[in-house]
Amino acid sequence: MSAAIRGEFRKFLxxxxxxxxxxxxxxxxxxxxxxxxxxFAFGSTMSAGEAASAGVPQMSGETAATMTYSxxxxxxxxxPLIIGSLLFTNEFRHQTITPTLLVEPRRTILxxxxxxxxxIFGVIIGVLATAGTVVGASPVLALMGDGSYLGSxxxxxxxxxxxVVMALWTVLGVAIxxxxxxxVAAIIVIIGFTxxxxxxxxxxxGAVDALQGVSAYLPGAAADAVLGTSFFGSMGETxxxxxxxxxxxxxxxxxxxALGARFVTLRRDIG
Amino acid sequence: xxxxxAVTIDRLSKxxxxxxxxxxxxxxxRPGAVTGFLGPNGAGKTTTLRMLLGLVRPTSxxxxxxxxxxxxxxxxxxxxGASLEASAFHPGRSGLDHLRMFAPQxxxxxxxxxxxxxxxxxDQAKKRRVGGYSMGxxxxxxLAYAMLGDPAVVILDExxxxxxxxxxxxxxxxxxxxxxxxxxxxVSSHVLSEVQSTVxxxxxxAKGRLVHESSLSDLRTLAAPSVEVLSPTxxxxxxxxxxxxWRAEPRHDGVVVLHDVEAPxxxxxxxxxxxxxxxxxxxxxxxxxxxxxxxGEPTQEVAQ
Numbered sequence: 194m195s196a197a198i199r200g201e202f203r204k205f206l207x208x209x210x211x212x213x214x215x216x217x218x219x220x221x222x223x224x225x226x227x228x229x230x231x232x233f234a235f236g237s238t239m240s241a242g243e244a245a246s247a248g249v250p251q252m253s254g255e256t257a258a259t260m261t262y263s264x265x266x267x268x269x270x271x272x273p274l275i276i277g278s279l280l281f282t283n284e285f286r287h288q289t290i291t292p293t294l295l296v297e298p299r300r301t302i303l304x305x306x307x308x309x310x311x312x313i314f315g316v317i318i319g320v321l322a323t324a325g326t327v328v329g330a331s332p333v334l335a336l337m338g339d340g341s342y343l344g345s346x347x348x349x350x351x352x353x354x355x356x357v358v359m360a361l362w363t364v365l366g367v368a369i370x371x372x373x374x375x376x377v378a379a380i381i382v383i384i385g386f387t388x389x390x391x392x393x394x395x396x397x398x399g400a401v402d403a404l405q406g407v408s409a410y411l412p413g414a415a416a417d418a419v420l421g422t423s424f425f426g427s428m429g430e431t432x433x434x435x436x437x438x439x440x441x442x443x444x445x446x447x448x449x450x451a452l453g454a455r456f457v458t459l460r461r462d463i464g
Numbered sequence: 465x466x467x468x469x470a471v472t473i474d475r476l477s478k479x480x481x482x483x484x485x486x487x488x489x490x491x492x493x494r495p496g497a498v499t500g501f502l503g504p505n506g507a508g509k510t511t512t513l514r515m516l517l518g519l520v521r522p523t524s525x526x527x528x529x530x531x532x533x534x535x536x537x538x539x540x541x542x543x544x545g546a547s548l549e550a551s552a553f554h555p556g557r558s559g560l561d562h563l564r565m566f567a568p569q570x571x572x573x574x575x576x577x578x579x580x581x582x583x584x585x586x587d588q589a590k591k592r593r594v595g596g597y598s599m600g601x602x603x604x605x606x607l608a609y610a611m612l613g614d615p616a617v618v619i620l621d622e623x624x625x626x627x628x629x630x631x632x633x634x635x636x637x638x639x640x641x642x643x644x645x646x647x648x649x650x651v652s653s654h655v656l657s658e659v660q661s662t663v664x665x666x667x668x669x670a671k672g673r674l675v676h677e678s679s680l681s682d683l684r685t686l687a688a689p690s691v692e693v694l695s696p697t698x699x700x701x702x703x704x705x706x707x708x709x710w711r712a713e714p715r716h717d718g719v720v721v722l723h724d725v726e727a728p729x730x731x732x733x734x735x736x737x738x739x740x741x742x743x744x745x746x747x748x749x750x751x752x753x754x755x756x757x758x759x760g761e762p763t764q765e766v767a768q
Contacts, residue, residue, distance in 0.1 A: 197568075203565035207557045207565060287553060287554040287555070288551060288552040295519075296540070298535050464510070
């Protein structure tokens with residue numbers, strides 16, 4: 194198993210894609226962090242009525258800081274999902290799955306090794322992504338709002354959970370890639386789901402009484418539960434799950450796709 | 465190297481829907497020899513190799529490395545080294561990185577990767593991206609991958625594809641050295657001539673079925689030369705055949721077919737005997753013709 198993990202590490206690090214995507218993610222989150230911080234800072238200077246008519250969420254102080262820093266996952270989760278998925282889809286796209294399965298014919302070990310490597314890289318991706326948001330948002334909050342609150346324990350706890358959530362997204366990405374295997378299909382599904390399906394579903398499900406409970410089990414809502422805060426929640430969405438329940442829901446998604454990778458994809462003939 | 469191990473294909477079949485890609489195939493490959501696994505494209509060679517390596521699940525039958533299926537080998541990468549397609553590389557990775565990422569599971573150090581890259585002639589190119597490699601360079605890298613664990617069994621699918629003539633000579637020497645070390649070497653090809661100076665044994669399949677399994681020298685005995693002779697005096701040709709003890713077969717068109725003899729001998733003897741010849745041509749079946757006949761492809765008709 195440790196040999197398989199070392200092999201997967203080398204695979205991951207020997208292509209350029211992960212750091213190109215990592216840099217893009219960082220830049221994207223710096224920009225969005227700054228924009229959101231500006232909007233919160235701007236909102237807090239208005240009266241409640243003005244803010245509502247301008248469509249700006251009105252928050253101030255530590256709430257504004259926490260809310261801004263928590264945007265890493267809801268706005269940036271497409272990146273760890275795609276980076277993770279590449280760990281599997283590259284193997285199928287470039288047929289390296291053949292030599293990979295020759296050196297490690299035990300399919301379960303292969304899937305587990307990829308999940309472990311994704312978790313470890315996921316932490317790095319999570320640090321990079323969360324740092325991006327903080328780097329973008331904190332100067333704006335400090336200069337225009339009520340402060341960056343980087344001395345607050347609650348803010349640092351949130352930042353820690355943000356790293357955890359981004360790592361979980363990376364692991365889920367690997368599992369999705371393992372089930373879908375086709376690189377283009379996996380990327381389209383991930384972008385489509387994260388950018389359109391889930392945001393719409395969370396709002397739509399939240400609007401229907403009978404389905405309100407369901408929306409909390411969507412992956413993004415589960416991730417918000419782990420963070421303990423929700424950008425969507427601030428826009429009038431229903432209650433989130435508890436932190437541990439949200440974590441379990443994310444792990445359940447990972448398990449379902451990973452089992453699919455192991456027992457659907459890797460039971461098929463290769464070649 | 466691990467202990468020598470034979471390869472046994474035992475009543476192996478693979479059906480894709482109604483298509484019998486491999487159909488009740490059995491043969492063995494012995495250690496210490498180079499075996500050519502031959503057949504036209506689509507004969508089922510690659511599917512057979514993939515079943516042998518645990519990548520494709522057989523419909524029935526089994527394939528063994530030594531005594532166990534590939535999936536049950538304790539150290540698969542140190543027992544079997546295989547290269548199935550010379551295109552199985554991420555184009556953005558360097559040749560060195562391609563080997564390095566398998567080294568931990570094969571159980572070798574990084575220095576082994578460098579050694580092998582030097583051995584296959586990629587020392588200068590090892591830090592370059594594989595995307596810029598020629599087909600021949602990819603074949604060499606695939607070969608280095610197969611050799612990583614110094615395996616007892618080496619399986620190569622069409623390894624000569626894309627190699628230049630010097631590369632083919634080099635490959636031939638390498639395979640010979642493997643066999644001399646006691647390795648089991650199985651090399652597939654769709655062209656007999658590509659491997660006929662390399663292999664000791666041949667396994668020939670067509671349409672998923674075994675059509676021939678023997679040593680190369682036994683295959684050669686199936687190749688029988690014969691000569692067509694046209695002479696204004698066919699009677700004298702038949703007399704000459706009698707004195708030379710050639711098997712002769714007069715045809716109704718006046719041509720005499722002489723078996724187990726080649727044109728230069730017939731020409732020389734006819735000249736010595738003062739026999740006028742109007743045509744003298746080799747029409748016998750060469751090794752390649754035997755291969756084509758066995759695999760059911762139409763043999764080339766000699767132009768009349």
